[in-house]
Amino acid sequence: MNNEIIEEAYGSIFEAALIEEIASVAKLVEFKEGEVLIDIGKYIKTMPLLINGAIKIMREDFDEGELLLYFIEKGDTCAMTLACCMGDKKSEIRAVAETDGLVAMIPVHYMESWLGKYQTWRAFVFMSYDNRFNEMLAAIDNIAFxxxxxxxxxxxxxxxxxxxxxxxxxxxxxxxxxxxxxxxxxxxxxxxxxxxxxxxxxxxxxxxxxxxx
Structure with a gap:
């Protein structure tokens, strides 16, 4: 069942061997609108691959208010989560479910090993960084200009x-x-x-x- 779900969401992005590995190690987690999936100050031990639904990524300011940085949708992951995973750092963002949905959670150590093993995974990670970076620049521009x-x-x-x-x-x-x-x-x-x-x-x-x- 995991294989079919991962294939439907990511089959156009990853090769069959990687799909099989993801399906074998991923934990599928259902979430509800408004649920906090990743919180500020927590260590991140798994990275999300969004199967369906939408998640908003928030940043906390000095006055404990929040600012929307970007949304992630089906087929996306969160670049800031990737950065925290690789650096073994506490999360600096809060991920909140915008809608009900389903996410595949991948243990962190697979992320690094797949970078050397699968070209499609490397391309996906770099593309995710680039997309999220551009969205954060747009968020900054919105605030400033x-x-x-x-x-x-x-x-x-x-x-x-x-x-x-x-x-x-x-x-x-x-x-x-x-x-x-x-x-x-x-x-x-x-x-x-x-x-x-x-x-x-x-x-x-x-x-x-x-x-x-």
Whole structure:
């Protein structure tokens, strides 16, 4: 069963021999929306390969607030987790389930041995670092150069894309927390976006009316 699940998610990326090894050592873990999968300050002994669902990667600031860095989806892993695994360091990120899903957890020591054994694994690891690095640069650019209203709308679009839905089931306070802002500011900007015809504010959710950025 493990082999079929890994094959479906990663068969287009890894060769058959590596798929078999992953299936033989991986522990499949189901997770629920909102569950903390990796926490700040904890040692990481396994690395995640996401089978399905979505996970958001958060960074804690000095005031104990949080900032969304990026999402990982099916076929992804977390580059910051890889770095902590290889350096035997405590985690500097928090991974929180954005949706229900399934992840294959790989013991750390296999990651290093596969780097020398499988070319597809090396390519996957390097590509993951590159993708996550670019996403973190985009997050920094958003903070440094993008107005809060644009950051908010970008966040809504990205959340809708990750969840494959035009409906965002988050409170104003939850959005403010992830954008490291205040509920009052977020509520005001959401109302402005509604007046522009980009979203519709409902009692328990936010509906995207336009998907273009």
């Amino acid at each position: 993008m107005n809060m209203d644009k950051r908010l709308y970008h966040y809504l679009l990205e959340t809708g894309k990750i969840n494959s839905s035009q409906t965002i089931n988050k409170t104003h306070q939850e959005i403010a927390y992830e954008l490291n802002s205040s509920r009052v500011v977020v509520s005001r900007l959401l109302k402005a976006l509604e007046n522009e015809g980009k979203i519709k504010l409902n009692r328990n959710n936010i509906e995207l009316l336009k998907v273009e950025e």
